[in-house]
Amino acid sequence: MDYRDTLNQKIESIKSGGKEKYHKQNEEKGKLFVRERLALLFDEGVKIEDAFFANCMDDTLPSDGVVTGIGRINGEAVCVMANDSTVKAGSWGKRTVEKILRIQETAMKLEIPMLYLVDSAGARITDQVEMFPGRRGAGRIFHNQIKLSGRVPQVCLLFGPSAAGGAYIPAFCDIVVMVDGNASMYLGSPRMAEKVIGEKVSLEEMGGANMHCSVSGVGDVLVQTEQEAISFSRKYLSYFPTNFRQNPKATETREAKFIEKSVTDIIPENQNAPFNMYDLIDKLIDEDSLCEIKKKFAPELITALARIDGKPIGIIANQPKVKGGVLFPDSADKSAKFVQLCDAFHIPLLFLVDVPGFMIGTKVERAGIIRHGAKMVATMSEATVPKISVIVRKAYGAGLYAMAGPAFEPDSCIALPTAHIAVMGPEAAVNAVYANKIAELPESERPAFIKEKQDEYKDNIDIYRMASEMIVDDVVDPENLREELSNRFTLYESKNVTFTERKHGVYPV
Template sequence: MSWQPEVDEIKYRKELAQRMGGKERVQKHRSNGKLTVRERIDVLLDRGTFHESGSITGKVTYQNGEITDFTPANFLLGTGEINKRKVVIGADDFTVRGGAADGAIIVKQVYSEKMANELQLPMIRLVDGTGGGGSVKVLDDIGYPYVPVNPAWDLVVKNMGTVPVVAACLGSVAGLGAARVAASHFSIMVKEISQLFVAGPPIVKFGMGEEVSKEELGGVQVHRSSGAVDNIAESEEDAFHQIRTFLSYLPQNVFQVPPVIDSDDESERREEELIFVIPKNRRRPYHIRKILPMIFDKNSIFEMGCYYGGSTVTGLARLDGHPIGFLAPDPYVHGAGLTAESSQKIERFVDLCQTFHLPIVNLVDQPGMMIGLEAEKKGTIRQGVRAISAIYQATVPSIEIIIRRVYGVGGAGMSNGHGLNLRYAWPSGDWGSLPPEGGIQVAYRRELEASEDPQARLQEIMEDIESHRSPIRTAEAFGIEEIIDPRDTRPLLCEWVHNAYELLPQLLGYSTHTMRP
């Protein structure tokens, strides 16, 4: 006897599952400008590579042994490829019970995390629903209240230290769904279709008395600079492009070296503009995002968290085809000072590089930690110390290029001064415990008060200090190891990155401290 009838039965159930929540709900979903879950998977993955697991999982009603009703689980999982490298993908189907967990058959979600962990493959979550306990109707259905448990959270935490985890917020995402977005190395929202919150407007109105729309409560305009997600996409297609780009810099897991590609950019490229780019007037800012392409491989810069902690720019790039992480200042935001937000951003980003063995290039123009009442209210000193600690704990190869200021505790913490402290300075380097412009008033207060002409005396003191302020004076005492022509920065970094990658095999495996979101 043949097993064909059973094979036909499986095929029939797969066809039913392909209908998702049904024609009407699928149409409504698309009318909101959103792709269906299966369309999303097709766009994100390399064509034809998706292998679905649990494709016929669902809630079935039988009569006389025949199927009378079939509702597929609203969570899809499987493996596929991105740029010919295998990944695990778990995706919510909002057309079935709004993506809530009570329609998901939760073991599928748990299985996806377990699959990523044990196969040591990147985990991609396409989140479009609450992902939690669903409606309070569950209480009526099961007859008793349950103590909440975050499903697979042990694996969620373990994956953060084992494989790259990416999450996309692709709808109104609340509760555990929002937590699944945040528990990632890279997260993204999409304009107009994404909202992220702990609880939605009805619960907020009941609990807090605040009446707000979904967009007002958790739309892109809220989370662009909240720090809850990393990047914002113009469309779903843009979000998937960013996901593919992010993963291209990272290894499959912590036991591999980041993937090196062939570069068509000259490693010896010297950009003439670099000799002019830092103004001699120290009070004038400059555009750091114009400098980055002059140093890193062309078209290789992928910035993360642009709008959060904006005084520090963080991102991924390549040097002669080798992936690296970079930190850089933006003097147009708080003068590039170390704020509470930028400190959190640095800490998380350095931990990302440490986890996946990405060498770090630190372009330093750090005037120190932010001061003033608002900075104190935010506990800036504690956040700053956490960022500095992350830098000191990192064991991946790192290099510091001082492009202008290094002042105070914040400036000193931009590299581990007790290690090799591999660093180079541009002639625009300017450093000390305090900027002289502000410190003179304190250090010479009595002398200035006793002077018949305080302003003239202040000018004399400034001129005397300025005569000793040249970074070349510091180099004479080996207080700075080397001052370089800014145009030599890229060739120097390209030489360094090859050495750095020779050291990486010794560092493979779990980091001494597992990364947290």
């Protein structure tokens, strides 16, 4: 056997990953081998793979359980780290950590996106001194992620566990896609929870994909298969530039989806009646261009990437069909993260406003709705990408502010004829101002009095009065809204502003 045979033999052995029984176990769970995942992810496979031979003196640890390299997605180069769960359950040793650090540092130098394909049991306790505490220890992975944040897109595809400290990899990414049934995130396993705090709970309940994508909000997109996760990440990246110095790329223009209902049919005039905001969104965006983020979490607010005339935008829309479109602590957080994501990568923002305000009551006050709401307002306020707010129906109270109301420098705040802008709705306002007077009246006279005062109030907040006072920049025909938005976003493309001069703001979290 010559030295080339030796090399090829080593390559073949390392490429095949861990023991056959672990491949079988993965297959039974619907999990792909790490190299199959990468073949699906990239246009034409991994182009560069460094430290392939990491830890090759130990036959049981091929590549030290992680593949790191560069490949192309939609023609653009991206860096990737992908755990190999057939090698000691994808756990991290000293070289695993060093490989992850190096690929992150490559992403930083080349200013290209960083993808994390996570399927790992966490630290190898036996190697802890070498891989945990030091300058090039696992903590540095998170330090690098924080440095990369907003510079290049960071995407996490979660195929298996992401345990203990490892759970912070998804946490620091722009987006986390989780495969139902296999993906999980937790700081302490159910076994540890039982031992340390006495709680008996299943993994799915405590850290499963469905829980994280609908309750905790740590997950963003729930998918059923690994293939679905991979194709989602390829679609998602098509909305983004390679780094913060570039603008997102436009694709071919597509017509909006054909829907028989007109916009006028979709939006009820009765401000209190629900309607489905997705129907309006469909009327405005290119067909099949919706890429929704956190669909299952705080669904009273929709956050989605989309395209109008081929150009990417970020949509923040109240959903009157769920919880009346009222803003809650979770919806405020959802908006804050999404607005930061879009602003970081020059994706213009469209706010579709139909909001009765922020929720009131003991429960939300105890949950800190004021600080969560402030976070939503702050991120929207400092976003310098083109912003358009469309007042679809009501915009009451701080809801107007949080949804890019006129005071927050949207490039324009335009209204549909169904718009209402006020501190509160007519019913609440008349009750607040005339409660004593109503109580004094004989019961038979009350309805007429209330109606008279409500009508007066409605006249006072009439949308044409708002337009006359130049509070809104225009009142537009709902049937022309798509064209209006396309026109405005195109003309705002040259916007170039710095929000303010300082090191950074100090906002509530």
